[in-house]
Amino acid sequence: MRNEEAPSGRFVERFAAELAEAGMQRMASRVFAALLASESGSLTSAELSERLRISPAAVSGAVRYLNQVGMVSREREPGSRRDRYVLHNELWYETFTRRDQVLTRWETVLRDGAETLGTDSAAGARVAETADFFAFLQKEMRGLLDRWQEHRAATAREGD
Amino acid sequence: MRNEEAPSGRFVERFAAELAEAGMQRMASRVFAALLASESGSLTSAELSERLRISPAAVSGAVRYLNQVGMVSREREPGSRRDRYVLHNELWYETFTRRDQVLTRWETVLRDGAETLGTDSAAGARVAETADFFAFLQKEMRGLLDRWQEHRAATAREGD
DNA sequence: CGGTAGTTTCACAAATTTGTGAAGTTAAGG
DNA sequence: CCTTAACTTCACAAATTTGTGAAACTACCG
Secondary structure: OOOOOHHHHHHHHHHHHHHHHOOOOHHHHHHHHHHHOOOOOEEEHHHHHHHHOOOHHHHHHHHHHHHHOOOEEEEEOOOOOOEEEEEOOOHHHHHHHHHHHHHHHHHHHHHHHHHHHOOOOHHHHHHHHHHHHHHHHHHHHHHHHHHHHHHHHHHHHHOO | OOOOOHHHHHHHHHHHHHHHHOOOOHHHHHHHHHHHOOOOOEEEHHHHHHHHOOOHHHHHHHHHHHHHOOOEEEEEOOOOOOEEEEEOOOHHHHHHHHHHHHHHHHHHHHHHHHHHHOOOOHHHHHHHHHHHHHHHHHHHHHHHHHHHHHHHHHHHHHOO
16 A cells, blocks of 8 residues: 555645635645645655646645745755755735735725715715725724734643 | 726736735635726626636636635626626625634544544544544634624724 | 516526646755 | 756636627516
């Protein structure tokens, strides 16, 4: 038997499918899920290629995307030609922090739109309220993530 | 000049593009943005078709999707054969509440995965922590949305 | 009961996206 | 420097998604 991680393969594909349905690229989803389920939270290109049965080119593309959105970083193994792709340590904190930037961009578009539509129109008011919502969300998200860090640190201490 | 809403068209397309980039279907994004920027928060199929320059079939498909995810509902105009597609009143509250269900599904998949991988393995621990994060997020989201409702109500009262 | 306005469904053509093999590039190791 | 392992880029074929016109359906209205 070649693949000793076989039982985890099922989880990888299930979770990847969820991510894909939520709008993430399919290969990126699979690579991310594979990293999540790997023992060290990191894999080489060859390992990913073998486990997911995809070409090195597909790994390359997926990793480029995951790197851009800040979920995975690349590390060169010292004294080797292999790269390792590794999950961020504060994965969810970092990922959601970055998502903030999207909210900022949306808010800008919405504020511009509200202005164009005019503060006196119902449409303008509705768009302005949407901008408010995203501003609110952004503000709340900071506190939320800090509470998560705290929660996480506390749980980790218990686990000692 | 045919189109008196021309200036808002720019906003509609800009915001729709943002939504599409975030993973929403393109036509659904455009229809949603058009409704957001409409004076009454509702439009008929014919109006959408004309403003966005798309076929009735495309409107139908987009509306079906938006209806499924609970962002738009259909209303029959009394004494007419036309449907109106209308934005929910508590739009963002409703939309994000529904998103909770996605988080629940993800959490289930992750808990199963953590169990398969084993609580003693680093992989299992990592997956379990991810499940914890989404559980945490879900719990926090409720309070957050209630605070939004409150904030919204307060702002509305000021505006009287 | 038709007639018909309005909407949905369906089959299909077009456009886009996806993943691959192969060639190209980079840098470790001799 | 030269060799070669490892990764990336590129062109392309395959698969999927998207939007359309046309036909089918629904239910108002006379």
